[in-house]
Amino acid sequence: MKKRLQGILQETFKSLGISFSGVDIELPKEESHGDLATPVAMSLSKTLKKPPRKIAEEIIHSISEKDTFEKIEIAGPGFINFTFSKAYLYSEMKALMRDGLVFLRSDIGKGKRVQVEFVSANPTGPLHLGHGRGAAVGNALSNLLKAGGYKVEKEFYVNDAGRQVRLLGMSVFAKYKQLSGMDYPFPEDGYRGDYVEELAKELKIAYEEQFLKMEFDEVAETFIDSSYKKMLALIKKDLEDFGVYFDSWQSERGLYEEDEVQQAIKDLKERGYIYEKEGATWFTSTSFGDDKDRVIIKKDGEYTYFAPDIAYHRKKIEKKFDELIDIWGADHHGYIPRIQAVIQALGYPKESLRVLLVQIVSLLRGGKPVQMSKRAGEFVTLKEVVEEVGADTTKFIFLTRRPDSHLEFDLEVAKAQSAENPVFYVQYANARINSIFAHAKEQGIDVDKLKNTDLSLLNTHEELRIIKKLLAYPMVFEGAVIAHEPHRITFYLQELAGIFHPYYHKYKVVTADMNLTLARLALCEAIRIVLKDGFEILGLSAPERM
RNA sequence: GCGCCUGUAGCUCAGUUGGAUAGAGCAACUGCCUUCUAAGCAGUAGGCCAGAGGUUCGAAUCCUCUCAGGCGCGCCA
Numbered sequence: 001m002k003k004r005l006q007g008i009l010q011e012t013f014k015s016l017g018i019s020f021s022g023v024d025i026e027l028p029k030e031e032s033h034g035d036l037a038t039p040v041a042m043s044l045s046k047t048l049k050k051p052p053r054k055i056a057e058e059i060i061h062s063i064s065e066k067d068t069f070e071k072i073e074i075a076g077p078g079f080i081n082f083t084f085s086k087a088y089l090y091s092e093m094k095a096l097m098r099d100g101l102v103f104l105r106s107d108i109g110k111g112k113r114v115q116v117e118f119v120s121a122n123p124t125g126p127l128h129l130g131h132g133r134g135a136a137v138g139n140a141l142s143n144l145l146k147a148g149g150y151k152v153e154k155e156f157y158v159n160d161a162g163r164q165v166r167l168l169g170m171s172v173f174a175k176y177k178q179l180s181g182m183d184y185p186f187p188e189d190g191y192r193g194d195y196v197e198e199l200a201k202e203l204k205i206a207y208e209e210q211f212l213k214m215e216f217d218e219v220a221e222t223f224i225d226s227s228y229k230k231m232l233a234l235i236k237k238d239l240e241d242f243g244v245y246f247d248s249w250q251s252e253r254g255l256y257e258e259d260e261v262q263q264a265i266k267d268l269k270e271r272g273y274i275y276e277k278e279g280a281t282w283f284t285s286t287s288f289g290d291d292k293d294r295v296i297i298k299k300d301g302e303y304t305y306f307a308p309d310i311a312y313h314r315k316k317i318e319k320k321f322d323e324l325i326d327i328w329g330a331d332h333h334g335y336i337p338r339i340q341a342v343i344q345a346l347g348y349p350k351e352s353l354r355v356l357l358v359q360i361v362s363l364l365r366g367g368k369p370v371q372m373s374k375r376a377g378e379f380v381t382l383k384e385v386v387e388e389v390g391a392d393t394t395k396f397i398f399l400t401r402r403p404d405s406h407l408e409f410d411l412e413v414a415k416a417q418s419a420e421n422p423v424f425y426v427q428y429a430n431a432r433i434n435s436i437f438a439h440a441k442e443q444g445i446d447v448d449k450l451k452n453t454d455l456s457l458l459n460t461h462e463e464l465r466i467i468k469k470l471l472a473y474p475m476v477f478e479g480a481v482i483a484h485e486p487h488r489i490t491f492y493l494q495e496l497a498g499i500f501h502p503y504y505h506k507y508k509v510v511t512a513d514m515n516l517t518l519a520r521l522a523l524c525e526a527i528r529i530v531l532k533d534g535f536e537i538l539g540l541s542a543p544e545r546m
Numbered sequence: 547g548c549g550c551c552u553g554u555a556g557c558u559c560a561g562u563u564g565g566a567u568a569g570a571g572c573a574a575c576u577g578c579c580u581u582c583u584a585a586g587c588a589g590u591a592g593g594c595c596a597g598a599g600g601u602u603c604g605a606a607u608c609c610u611c612u613c614a615g616g617c618g619c620g621c622c623a
Contacts, residue, residue: 026562029569039565042603052603076566077603122623164623189622280621291549291619298621305623333550334618359551360617367557400571401559406552406616413558413572422571424585432583439582479562491560494570505578505587546585 001092001471004068005036005082012062018044027472034073034081035468042078052078089467090455096470097451097526101147104473104533108481109150115316116142118327119239120157123232124168125193128372129361129409130329132242132382136398136539137358138327139244140486143537148481153321154246157312160228161252162305167191168231169224173216175200176223180212193379195234199227238383242391243539255311261303264311265296273345283310288341288350309335310342317348325484330357330404356484358403364410389414392540396423399490399538422494423540429497430531431546432504433524440510440521450522457519462503466523469496473530486538493534500527 002025009023028037041056048055056074063072070085096103118138121131138154146152159165171190175197178184186192203226211219239245255261265281268274273284274296281297283306296307316324328335340350363370363380372379386394393414400422401407418424440447458467473492480488509520535542 024565026565028566029561030566033566037566039604042565045603079566081566159623162623167623278621282621295621300621302621304621329617330551331617336550357551362616397558404551405559408558410558417572419585420572421585425571428583428585432586436582443582476562483563487560488562491570494560498570501586502588504582505584508582510582546583 001084002036002475004088005038008063008065008068009038009040009059011064012059015062015064016058018048027475028081031465033075033079034071034083036084037079037081039079041074041080045078056080084468086456086459086464089464089471090458092471093455093467093522093526096529097522100529101533104477104530105147105149106474106478106481107149108478109145109148111149111151112322113151113153113320114145114323114325115153115155115319115321116145116325116327117155117157117316119235119244120159121235122159122164123228123235124164124191125231126195127235127238127382128379129363129382129385130358132385132394133361133398133403133407134327134329134358135239135242135244135382136395137356137403137486139539140395140399140489140537141325141327141356141484143539144481144486144489145484147533147537148477150323153248155248155250156246158232158249158251160232161256161308165224165228166220168196168227169220170216171196172199172203172227173211173219173223176203177212179204180209182212195231199230202226202230238381238386242382242386243395243541250312250315252308252312255308255315260311260315261307264314265307267314268310268342268345271345271347283338283341283345285338285341285345288337288344290337290341294338306338309339313339313342313353314346317343317346317352324353325356326353327356327358327403330359333357354484356403359406361407361409364408364412366412367410370411385409385411389418392423392427393418393421395539396421396490399487400494402485402487424546425501426493426497426531427535427540427543428546429500430528430535430542431544432500433528433531434544436509436524437521440517443510445510445514445517445521447521450518450525453518453522454515455519455522457516458523460507462499462506463520463523466496466499466503466527469499470526470530473533489534489537493531493538496527496530496534 005025006023013019013023023038023040024043025036025038028034041059042052044055045052053074056078059080060072060074068085068088070083072083073081075081116138118134119127119131121127127135142152142154167187167189168191170187171192174184174186174190179197179200203223207222211222216223265274268283273287275282275284279299280295282293283296285294286292294306295304296310297303336355339355340353343353344350363372370380388411397409397414398407414421437447458464476488476492480486507520509524510517532542
C-alpha cells in the first residue's frame with residue numbers, strides 16, 4: 001500500500017521536476033482523512049515559495065495512475081489524503097493471502113547480523129520480575145528483527161566468575177554447616193533466600209558430612225560450581241517456561257580460560273589507553289567522554305568486574321556483527337559511557353553498540369508495593385508471577401509499554417483483569433476465527449477454495465475497514481523493525497481485534513449465500529494470517545479455543 | 547551536587563521520531579446472549595499533555611529553565 005503510493009509520488013515529482021527524496025507517508029488517525037496521507041506539500045512550501053495547498057493541487061494534477069485511488073483530497077493546511085479504490089484493495093488482499101509473510105514483512109535487515117544480549121542475570125538466585133521484562137522485550141525484539149530480515153543471535157552472558165558466585169558458594173557452605181548444627185557465621189552480604197538452604201541440603205545429601213571439618217577455601221570449587229550451575233539450570237528452565245530461548249551462553253570464566261581478559265587489556269595497552277597509578281591499572285575512559293577513568297586491575301592484583309566486561313565486549317565486536325544490542329536494567333545506565341569508551345578505544349564507532357535500557361518494574365499487590373529485600377532473600381520470582389498470572393499475560397503487560405517507561409506491575413490487577421485482559425481480547429479474536437472455520441466445515445463448505453473467492457463481495461464499511469487495517473500491517477511492521485520497537489505490534493494487534501469483534505457481532509460469516517460466505521471466510525483467513533504473525537513476533541501463544 | 551529515565555483521562559499506558567479535532571484498556575453508568583464462543587458488542591462520561599518561556603506553516607513530541615517521582619554516580623558486582 002505504502003510502496004505503491006511512494007512509487008506513484010516519486011514519479012509525479014519527477015514529472016514536476018521537483019527533487020524530493022523520502023516522501024513522508026503516514027497512516028492518518030482519522031478515517032475521514034483517507035487511507036494514507038502525506039504532508040509533503042507543506043514541507044515543500046518554503047523551498048518552492050508557494051502556498052502548500054497550491055503545491056498539493058499541482059501534485060494531484062500530475063498523478064497519472066488515478067485508477068489506484070477512489071479519491072485524492074487536499075485537506076487542512078495542505079495534507080494530501082489518498083483513498084484507495086476498492087479494486088486496488090481487493091487485489092492487495094489477494095496478494096496478502098497468496099504471499100503471506102512475504103507480503104506482510106519486509107526485508108529491512110538484508111541479512112545483516114545482529115546480536116542481542118539480554119537477561120544475563122547472575123546465577124546466584126532465581127529470576128525476578130525485572131529479568132522477566134528484559135526477557136520478554138529481548139525475545140520479542142529478536143523475533144521482530146529476525147522477521148525483518150536480520151540474522152539474529154540471542155546471547156546470555158553468564159557471570160560465573162568473581163565475587164558473586166563465590167559469595168553464593170560461601171552462603172551455601174555456611175548453611176551446610178549450620179544444617180549439621182554447627183555454629184558457623186553466615187557471610188556478611190551472603191544470599192539468604194530459601195534456595196540457598198535447598199542447595200545446602202542437596203550437597204549434604206550428596207557429600208554427607210565429609211566437608212564439615214574443612215574451611216571454605218578447601219572446598220570452594222565444589223560449593224561454588226555446583227551451586228551456580230544449579231541456579232543457572234533453574235534460570236534456564238524458568239526462561240523456557242516463559243517461552244524464551246537463547247542461542248548462545250557466553251561464560252565469564254571462559255573469557256579468563258581462553259585468555260580473553262588478558263588479551264583485551266594487552267590490546268588496550270598497545271593502543272595506549274592503559275596506565276598505572278597508585279598501584280592499580282586504569283583504563284582512560286575519559287578520552288571517550290566518560291566522567292572518570294576506570295580501574296581494571298586493583299591494587300591487590302585482582303581484576304575488577306569491568307575487566308571481563310571489556311573482554312566480553314571486545315569478543316562480541318570482533319565477531320563482526322553488523323549491530324550489537326545490549327539490553328540492561330536501567331539501574332546500570334551509568335555503565336554505558338565506559339562500555340562505549342571501550343568500543344571506541346578498540347577502534348569502532350560508538351554506534352556499534354546499542355544499549356537498550358529496560359526500566360525498573362515495581363511490583364504491587366492490590367495497589368500496595370510488595371516488599372522485596374534481596375538481602376533477606378524475600379522477593380517474588382518471575383516463576384511465581386508466571387504461575388500466578390500466566391506467561392502470555394505477563395509478556396503482554398511488558399510488551400504494551402515502551403521499555404523505558406517505569407512500570408507498575410500489579411498482581412491483583414493482572415489477575416483480576418484476566419477476564420477482560422487485553423491479551424485475551426486479542427487471542428479471543430483468533431479463537432473466534434478458528435471457531436468460525438470449524439463451523440463452516442461442519443456446514444460442508446470447502447474451506448480450501450478461498451483463494452479464488454470473489455472478494456468484491458466484501459463491501460460493507462466494516463469489511464473495507466478491516467481490509468485497510470490488514471494492508472497497513474506492513475507499514476507498522478516496518479516501522480517497528482526500524483525503530484526496534486516490538487510494542488508497536490502489540491498495539492496494532494489490539495486495534496485489529498478491536499475492529500474484528502464488532503464486525504463479528506454485526507455480521508454473520510457463514511450464511512446461506514455461498515459466495516458471500518466464502519468471501520467473508522477469506523477475510524477471516526487474512527485476519528488470522530496477520531494475527532498469527534503478530535503473536536509469533538511477540539512470543540505469545542495463539543490458542544485455537546478459549 | 548552531577549548524570550540518565552519518567553511526568554498524557556480517576557487508575558495503567560499508547561501517541562507512527564514535528565502533523566489535522568490527543569487515543570486505548572481498566573474502573574463508573576445504560577442497554578444486548580433462542581444466533582459462527584458474552585474472554586464479546588452498542589452507548590454515556592471522563593483532558594490546562596506537570597508548569598513557564600522559546601524554535602515554525604504546525605509542538606504531547608525539539609531547545610532552555612522550574613517543579614515532582616525513580617535510578618545511577620566505588621580499586622563493589
